[in-house]
Amino acid sequence: MVKDKNKNYYQSLSRNMILSTIIVSFTPMILVITILLQQYQVSFYEKTNAHLNELVQKHKQNIDTFLTEKTANIRFLAMTKDYETLNDDEFLQRKLQLLRNDYGNVFVDLGIVEASGLQTAYAGPLELENVDYRNAEWFQSAWQKDSYISDVFLGLRGTPHFIVAVRQNENGREFLVRATINFNSFNSLVQTLRLGKTGYAFILNREGAFQTQPAMDIPPDPDGISFLWKAVEKTRNKILITRWTDDTGEADLYAAGSLKHGQWLLIVKQKVSDAYADLRRMYYLALVIFVIGAAGIVFMANYTTRRMVRRIRKTDREKEGMNQQIIETGKMASIGELAAGIAHEINNPVAIMVEEAGWIGDLLEEEDFAEGENLKEFRRALTQINTQGRRCKEITHKLLSFARKTDSTLKDVQLNDIIREIVDLSSQMAKYNKVSIETRLQKTLPYITASPSELQQVLLNLINNALDAMEKTGGVIHISTKISEIEPGTIVIVVEDNGPGIPDANLSRLFDPFFTTKPVGKGTGLGLSICYGIINKMGGKIDVQSAVGKGTRFRIWIPFQQ
């Protein structure tokens, strides 16, 4: 019951220690990681957005400049030459060549279109002279404005292109100068813009049709487009950066800016997972550090706690053992006092009895009794009283000498004397157990410095253990002393019995406090641990050898005075 309680106590002690260590270690770690990640995330978003903003802004400007420049080229051509000059294939051919020299393959062809929609002059790779553009969408839009840039369309030639047209009024005669812009050269302005693995740019018109060849062939999401358009209009010509999750559940990061006076939209689109890949890598790193740190903390908390609790447990047990030893010594001392008192009290009446018997003996010397019939019997009885009185005296003397030595002060002791006393004291009990005690004591042993009462305690313990072991079977206890040959400078005492022996399993725990094989209430399990303590304190050694069925041998080495 007590043991269970202790076990629970130590279990809850370790649990509390582990928990508090873990909490104390985890809290700052979690706080630091969370705060750092939070800060990192904020600044990472800012950095990413700033980068996107700059990128889109630059390209927007580039594209706008490109378009304005091309329009300006055509306008210049229209304004500097009169209709007659312009309306000549050869002249246009020359101009186209000049423009191509200046700008590369941007300009595909040049043409003059009359109000009727008829192209009167043309220079370019196709046979488009006298083509009627009356019903062409671009023509109708262009006729209403000074200058016009069309959306990208396939037109008559069947390849994507767009038209830059400038309306000129020469003395009431209105005509259009138009040029076709090479789609590829325009497209390359946008297509070269790439971000990470999934980031690409494209241009949309109001209807959501691609104005450039998108890098990935993804049909535009109409909801997304209208959302973007609205959002961009709200920002008033600034760059919009936003997120949009499409139907497939994939989140994309959009950066958009309007082009061409709000007719086109330059969009840079990147998957959120790609845009924030660095951030995610950081999260993974933090997670890995956290997991490793947590594992380390948990392991160390467990390990150190277990070690500490084991140590606490050990010291507790030692303390308890010491307390028991103190109690035991105190008990021995009080038993000693009791014995002394009893011995003295008995001694006086015995003395009187012996004296009275002596007196009767004296009186029997008188002549009146000399002839008495039972004189012989009287004498025998008196001798018997005397003998028994003497025996009482011896017993009280032994008790007294035992009692006088129950203090733990150190004295110079003859070991053999103490052994003889203990053997005398134990012989009665041994007789009841059918055990005989034999001694073989080396004469002229040197003195040792020890507490006689403690030595008595050790020997009594060993003898009593042997007697208990041989309670049923009977046997012989051998006690011998000699100067040790194995351990120089010590006297060795061997206490040997031929009892049942001690199983190997118990042998290693024999000197542990509270280890007992006796039934509950019969043994405290302290006897041998106290012996061990006493011998250790004297600077000596105690060991045990045992064979089941053959017997047990205790050996004690005690250093003697040189």
Next chain:
Amino acid sequence: MMTTSYVMLVDDEVPFVETMTKRLDRRGLKIISASGGEEALKKLKENDTVDVIILDVKMPGMDGIETLQEIKKIYPLKEVIMLTGHATVETAIEGMKLGAFDYLMKPCDIDVLVAKVDEAAKKKKSHDAKIEQARIDKLVLRRGYD
């Protein structure tokens, strides 16, 4: 046997004293008994003839050692035999340092005790004789010179 010895027996155990008195008396000793230190000193004052005092070590009131010291102070020539139980051997030995003649352990053999008493009495008497002789010598000398 020389002249009769006068012996005082001091012990608080009255039955012991009574029996011992009878036994020692039978062996030709003159016994005066006392059951404590104070009584012993009082009786010594009344009776100066006591040669040997047998004194129990452990007594209520004035104990053996105190009594011994008192006796030795007043009557340095009277011999004291300490009677002791096993527990008080040390005390008895201390008594010998304080001038006791010897000690015996209770219960003791009556013959041993008588022998001890004779020894002590002999010593006491030889002391007495020497002192007597010295006194006589002194007297003779004084007379011679007078």
